[in-house]
Amino acid sequence: MNNVRVIVAGPRGKMGSEALRMIEKEEGLELAACIDRKHNGEQVKDLKGLPAFDAFIYEDIEECFQAVEADILVDLTTPAFGYKHTKTALEYGIRPVVGTTGFTTAQLEELTDLAEEKELGVVIAPNFALGAVLMMQFSKWAAKYFPDVEIIERHHDNKLDAPSGTAVKTAQLIQEARESKQQGHPQEKETIEGARGADIDGMKIHSVRLPGLVAHQEVVFGSSGQNLTIKHDSFHRESFMSGVKLAIDHVQKLDVLVYGLENLLD
Numbered sequence: 708m709n710n711v712r713v714i715v716a717g718p719r720g721k722m723g724s725e726a727l728r729m730i731e732k733e734e735g736l737e738l739a740a741c742i743d744r745k746h747n748g749e750q751v752k753d754l755k756g757l758p759a760f761d762a763f764i765y766e767d768i769e770e771c772f773q774a775v776e777a778d779i780l781v782d783l784t785t786p787a788f789g790y791k792h793t794k795t796a797l798e799y800g801i802r803p804v805v806g807t808t809g810f811t812t813a814q815l816e817e818l819t820d821l822a823e824e825k826e827l828g829v830v831i832a833p834n835f836a837l838g839a840v841l842m843m844q845f846s847k848w849a850a851k852y853f854p855d856v857e858i859i860e861r862h863h864d865n866k867l868d869a870p871s872g873t874a875v876k877t878a879q880l881i882q883e884a885r886e887s888k889q890q891g892h893p894q895e896k897e898t899i900e901g902a903r904g905a906d907i908d909g910m911k912i913h914s915v916r917l918p919g920l921v922a923h924q925e926v927v928f929g930s931s932g933q934n935l936t937i938k939h940d941s942f943h944r945e946s947f948m949s950g951v952k953l954a955i956d957h958v959q960k961l962d963v964l965v966y967g968l969e970n971l972l973d
């Protein structure tokens with residue numbers, strides 16, 4: 708069988724470089740090219756700290772898609788570029804696997820429609836770590852019995868988007884399991900704006916950004932006389948890679964957009 712040819716966008720990044728190391732280890736995957744905003748025309752092996760791939764780096768995504776034959780784009784960049792890259796990949800018949808977070812609901816809807824129109828699979832996963840996917844599923848289950856819930860997510864201080872994609876997805880899953888609920892005291896007032904965090908359907912989300920952190924989330928449920936906390940920690944970005952591989956395997960058989968890795972698990 709032919710190797711699956713993958714283009715990685717964001718190869719110098721924390722996640723992109725980890726994805727390159729995963730592709731290097733996985734039989735059946737081949738790095739076709741990289742998309743970066745620097746180093747046009749250089750080879751990946753020329754860049755310090757990255758695996759010794761001969762694949763070339765392109766700054767212009769269209770030039771890359773025109774020059775290189777590929778099956779899949781793995782995007783691990785920024786919200787603005789990730790959206791543009793995903794759209795362009797679909798235009799060129801390449802299936803996107805997207806870890807980049809921070810897309811708006813309107814962007815997700817637009818990409819869903821485009822994938823359907825092109826009959827091409829897309830996987831957008833706010834979190835590729837299996838433990839985080841389970842944390843979200845357990846939270847959805849718990850919300851049926853404990854509708855009062857707040858989400859505390861903690862990340863490294865280089866993160867661009869807040870709240871995290873995982874926190875937003877968790878809140879959306881909880882919304883599916885509980886009635887809409889305005890939490891806290893009906894007359895509560897913030898004496899400093901933002902003190903109660905972000906709000907999704909009455910649920911509060913608190914975002915912590917500190918050096919030393921990787922990716923962590925607690926979902927705290929409150930009820931009379933008891934609390935339930937569901938917690939997940941990613942201590943290393945390798946934790947996301949089995950999920951990236953799973954998405955690469957599945958996306959080739961899909962002809963629609965799938966949002967969330969839980970939709971690919973048995």
Ligand SMILES: NC(=O)C1=CN([C@@H]2O[C@H](COP(=O)(O)OP(=O)(O)OC[C@H]3O[C@@H](n4cnc5c(N)ncnc54)[C@H](OP(=O)(O)O)[C@@H]3O)[C@@H](O)[C@H]2O)C=CC1
Pocket residue numbers: 716717718719720721722723742743744745783784785786788805806807808809832833834835836865868947
């Ligand atoms: N789904 C999941 O499981 C996970 C998702 N993420 C998400 O993945 C994304 C990347 O995270 P992370 O690796 O930590 O971030 P980094 O900042 O470490 O990496 C992002 C990389 O993208 C590069 N970049 C910026 N603009 C472009 C562009 N136009 N074309 C190509 N590359 C570009 C950056 O270059 P430069 O350095 O020059 O700015 C950088 O190398 C984020 O959205 C994050 O939230 C993160 C972890 C897990």
Ligand SMILES: O=C(O)C1=N[C@H](C(=O)O)C[C@H](O)C1
Pocket residue numbers: 808833834835862863866867870871872873874921922923
């Ligand atoms: O930026 C990160 O680091 C992470 N981003 C994703 C998110 O926004 O949820 C996934 C994970 O939490 C790490």
